[in-house]
Amino acid sequence: MPELQVLVFSTNLISDVGIDSAGLMHFPYPANTTIIRLPCSSMLRPEWVLLAIKSGFDGVFVAADGSDCPYLKDCTERTAKRVDLAQRILRENGIEPERVKMAAICSVCAEPFANLIKDFIGNLEKIGSVRRGR
Amino acid sequence: MQKNDKKIGVYVCHCGGNISDVVDVKKVSEEASKMKNVAVARDYMFMCSEAGQKMIEDDVKSLKLDAVVVAACSPKLHELTFRNVIKRAGGNPYMYYHANIREQVSWVHEHEKEKATEKAIREVRAAVAYVANSEPLEKITVRAEKSVLIVGGGIAGMRAAIDIADMGMNAFLVEKQPFLGGMTAKFDQEIFPYGKGSLKLVNDLIEELKKRHIIVVFTNAELEELSGYIGNFLAKIRIKPRFFKESCKDSNLESICPKKVIDPETKEVRSAIMMPPFEGAYPEVPAIDTNICDFCGQCAKACSAIDLSQKEEILEIKIGAVIVATGFETYTPKQGEFGYGTEGVITLSTLTKILSKKGYLALDGKKAKSVAMIYCVGSRQEKGNQYCSRYCCSAALEAAISLQKAGTRVFHIYRDIRSYGKNEILYEKASIGGSLFLKYNPDSPPTVIKNGGKLTVKVKDLLTEGKEVDLDVDAVVLVTGMVPRENEKLNSIIKVSVGKDGFYQEVHPKLKPVETMISGIFICGTAQGPKMAVESICSASAAAAKAASLILKGYTELEPFVATVDPNLCSLSGDCIKECPYNAIYVYEYEGIGKKAKVNEAVCKGCGACVAVCPNGAIQLMGLRNIQIENMIVNAGGFND
Amino acid sequence: MLLDEIKKMGAFDVNACCSCGVCTAICPLSENGDEFPRKMLRYAMVGLEKELLGSPQLWECYYCGECTKSCPRQADPGGFMMAARKYAITRYSVGKIGKAFYNKTLAPLIYSFLSVFSLIGILLISRDPNGTAIFTIPEIYIHLAGLVLGTFVIVIVIANLAIMYRYISGTRKFTKNIEAWVNSLIRVIIKEVIVQERYSKCSDRLRRYAHLSLVLGFILLMIATTIDYITATRPISGIVLGFAGGIMIIFGSGFFIYQRLKHREPYSIHGDFIDWAFIILIFLAGCTGFSLDFLTGLSAVVMMYIHLTVVFDLIVTAPFTKFAHAIYRTFALWLKEVQIK
């Protein structure tokens, strides 16, 4: 089985800082992650999740801003809407909706991020890779 | 597809081993050099160094690179650095992507060197995909209002206002209380080593303030609303009436007022009429506390200067920047915390107030012969405030010196005496003056017992082999620290983020100590964290300097990362307009196309919320267009190669 | 208050102490379990009088000044130890008589009184039964007077030591083995009185020799006097010993007087009446006693009177003045040896 690959969407001002702080404090998490920064997690277009899975990623983790978001107070709700939509799209395409997950990562959430991403990858392992057929 | 003739340079930083100890940087640059459009890929010890920058600069010039990728530390540190490098080399600074392979790769995957290298390659691949689709952007120039709003009229706020005025800008100073001076005016204590009292400091600043007519002071006023963006903020200020047209000669006014209340801070009885609290206070005109006053009108009968018909006003002002100097509050111990609530147990702030008035401490009319001071109350706690409040050790020592001068013996029950810098002299002075220092372990804190009118402090003194010492004292002073001011309303207006300790969070303690995540809003003084008076003043003028370097020119430049609508794709679904939290999108009549959505660039903050909801992908973020993200997603993994 | 009492005796700067522990760690004599001077300072500052007076460590210090030189706050811990010893002498003394000697007006009065008293006594004793030769003294009277005096002093010293023992036994426990007590005493007398081994750990060598020569000088003189007394004549052994003892005392006390006048070392900077009285009396005793071997006739007699007066002053006041440290130190070191850890 090829190693699972996870795409992480982070946000410039908050969750990316949180992910950085995991680095600063040396909280390890699996290396089979790739991180793409957005300004705010509510920018996520649901179809990008499908695109990621189709491009070979086994899961998408959305590190949302949570209540710290400097742009929007209701950032979490908005992002949740996008992720709901993304799950619907995945389902419509015959893909497990569990492949996308969101969580609010604050700018000092070093350990929570490391744990969440470990859990997420652990869950994905149960589903397996999307590239299993290849 | 996009035109694919872009020349890209990829630069991988070792960060002096921070990255290269884990990531095989040579391999990353080798892989990068094989990527599409990459003209050159190099690695170097310190990309951010002068030599590293020069390397990129030279490459951009000689190889005519269109775009650059640097894989190094977090973009929060150096994205700007490298954008400037490209600019210097004559390129467009936005044809750039900063891949984070330190915080997000080498520092977290130390034990998986190969996988870390692979991740770094993926990050670089995504970055190359990004810049391959990037296009030159220009900064958005916005005219900036050469005036600054300062929130808080304590020493920091006043200092900032004076500096703003002196540097050639208009200053608006807003103070919630009826008088200027803030906390410093309440504790008249000598400022070491200046030999000047803090009240004198406040008075000096007020005098300076009064000299400058360019400074507009609003007391009894609050920031009600803040809209706009750097250089062009619109602030609404709510000014409560003072009900006094001018100063009133009759000094009996306070007793005429039938309403009496115990002031929560001074614990003294006062009326609804608030007289200037100290000589030289500003404004000199008294004010009526509307929280208490029931408009019985008795005072108005006594004094013609009182006009109870005054109404609240709301003022709108245009400003270019905001400096937040809202200060701190003192920690109030919980009932029973080190005997708090028992008679004779007071806080440091109460003690300083008493000392500034009387010069000695007397409870029940008798001068206290001995006083025990318990340090770190409300600071350095395992649960509660973890931080050190910085000023309290020195302030307590200063108070001890005054007490000793008045013949009172002082016991200091402390954890660490933090009289840093020149304040060490205070520690020495207090010591020589007869203070006894006893060190306690936080695991077995001192206890305060009141037995038959006698206060006893029991402390296990680490300095004396941990022996339990009983101190019979006349008073116990709890050396209380600073806590962040609770100001939900203001926080929701200015939207500056708050750190774990509850104080406003600066962007970076060393690089940007007074800047906030919101450009154009600065923090200073104790609003940012505990500080001594002089340090507060320094940070205030630092904030003024930073505001000046942004708006003094009369214009300011904004990053071009704003949303933009392709009117040809727009179906005017209205989703984006609903989605935008800043009301930056409106309907606009495009020539020859008709009514479509349009973005106000200066108001747009570039959050991208609109991007997600557009059914047609007509609205996109400059610098992060959908095609760029999509290309990053498709190429990052390299699974399709 | 305890600290104020001690400060009166010379610990002027002790308040500056911030408990960094350098004094204890730099002290060549301080050892694990019996640390000083910082602990002594703390006892005094916190007001733990029993702990302070119950600390044999007070007597371990020779005031070499290392602690004072390295004190970052210039709190003069060495000076404190000195003052604390003075305080202890007053507290250990029967009926707290010792306190009078540390009073700036009382002390000179006491000394004057004692001197006059002794002179009169000597004159009285020296009266010939025939009433003619006033200035010839039968030595037997002198020796007798000395014996009475000695007994008196010894009784007081023992009483003082009992008080000291009570304090020290309040802070530590001692072995019940008598043999150990005896062995320790011998060991202490040889090592700490005769050889002064511990003192060699202090850096100032000359000072150690001066102190050692003072102590040995006293011992030699004591032996010489005893020989004189027993033989009732002046055998050559007694003369030689007396001669040597005299020189040693003059050198020792001369050295300390010189140091005090120079005011350079920490231990010689402060000093009040009682310190000066003690050292000058020793010096005088040495000089007068020594000169007796060279003088004849009337001058010898006058010198003898002075000598006797000085020695009288010294011995009678011994349990209450600095002189007492010799016995307290020996006792403290002895107790330390027999203590159960």
Add this chain to the structure above:
Amino acid sequence: MTKLTAQELRDMLNIKIPERLAKISKEQATARTKIISAISDRPKTIPEISEEIKMPVEKVTWNIMTLYRYGVVEPVEKTDEGYYRYRVRK
């Protein structure tokens, strides 16, 4: 070839080179040669080199680290005692 400016300055100011410097330069050169030859057969730790060429350890460390920074030698492995072995960089 034109005269070196170094030579010109020497002549102009009539400079004699202090013996101290001449000695340093000679000593350094021999120290370096000795160290390099000591590790040419196999990598050695600093105490080993010091033992072999009879040079105080402090001096060997100083020179090894200088040579390391100038890229002449490199560390190879760490011994159990916590010393690194150095060899000449190829």
Add this chain to the structure above:
Amino acid sequence: MSSLFSKIIERAEEVSEEKEFDAVVIGAGIAGMEASLDLADMGYSVLLIEKEPTIGGKMFLLSKVFPTLDCASCISTPKMAAVAHHPNITLWTYSEVLKIRRDSERGYVLRVMKKPRFVDESACTGCYTCEEVCPIDVPKELDFNLRARRAAYIPFDTAVPKIAVIDIDNCILCGKCERECPVNAINFLQKPKIYTVKAKSIIIATGYNLFQAEKKEQYGFGTIPNVVTSMQMERLLSPTRPFNHVLRPMDGKEPASIGYVLCTGSKDRTVGNPICSQVCCMYSIKQAQLILGALPLADVTIYYMDIRAYGKGFEEFYNQAQAMGVRFIHGRVAKVEKGEGGSVKVKYENIDEGGKLETAEHDLLVLSVGLLPNCEITKVFNGISLSLDEFGWLLSPDPTNPVKTNLEGVFAAGCSTGPKDIPDTVVQAASAAAECAAYLKKVNIIAEER
């Protein structure tokens, strides 16, 4: 012995053309750079003078900085680059202010000497060839003598400007560098140049001196091997470290146990410095954390008097160090002695543990040296005097304006007025820039009115 450099100084030539600036900033450490950048951003012309061949002061030599643990280079090097490239900043390195006098018309007039590098600044590419061929090894000051540099050298890998310089007092004028230089940049005939500079205002950012550890004889620095200063340790821990790892300077062994002696040269009247240096506690705690990162099995013990973790995030950082296993012992080290096999013995009283007298042995002992004033600059003031406080730091007489000195138009930034950590330094530097800008505005208005 008159040095060669002094002979060359005699050859200094005056530059007749006068230069004019709004502000002169003396000292290009982090404070000087910050103040210069702020003023320059506001549009004022700034001359930044640094006496060393590279700017950066002491910060760029540090490893990582507390309490955020980001690398010092990452913060200071971009600032250095920004200073070098700012259009409003003129940067003179390797230059000394000889004299400053007041001129009623024009503010201040300075005489500044640009010392010769003996290298053509415009030609040098910083290729290191001269350093490689130079036969003279000299202790490298910027590595605190832990290794050598050459008489011809480039000060530092991240130096700005990255130009070679020849240390003429250690040069034997052999000419090797001159022959080998690929761009023929070396020129021994360069002379010092003396400029007259007019400035409306001056900012003094001369920073601090480190306490010279050998002055505290009991601690054995310079006589006992493996006793190092905290600055040397800082270098050992930094990514540009002089050694291949964190090793003992005596025999290159990896230290298994490291001790820190706090308050070396601070809070100590025996060395004449009664005040606290403000940063030693924190940098020692930081170094302890870094050591545990580099040598996970090492024991680190910190001997302290009071831990002064007073700033934002400091207490949390201190707690973190305790959680990582750093030992904190309350007790000032009294004496340091040489132990077996290069170890170092320290004697102290463990005060909080019942006041026991203890001796500990460490592989490496770090003396956390304090900060002392570096206010030599006051000597160049001619006809006017710049006041110092009782501790020798620049006097700041007015708490309402702490960056002001006793002279009008002269401001103090950073550590010149007292010891400070980096955040405070940066804040104070910006503050000095603000006050300076306010002063310049006033001066300009007066000038216009005339």
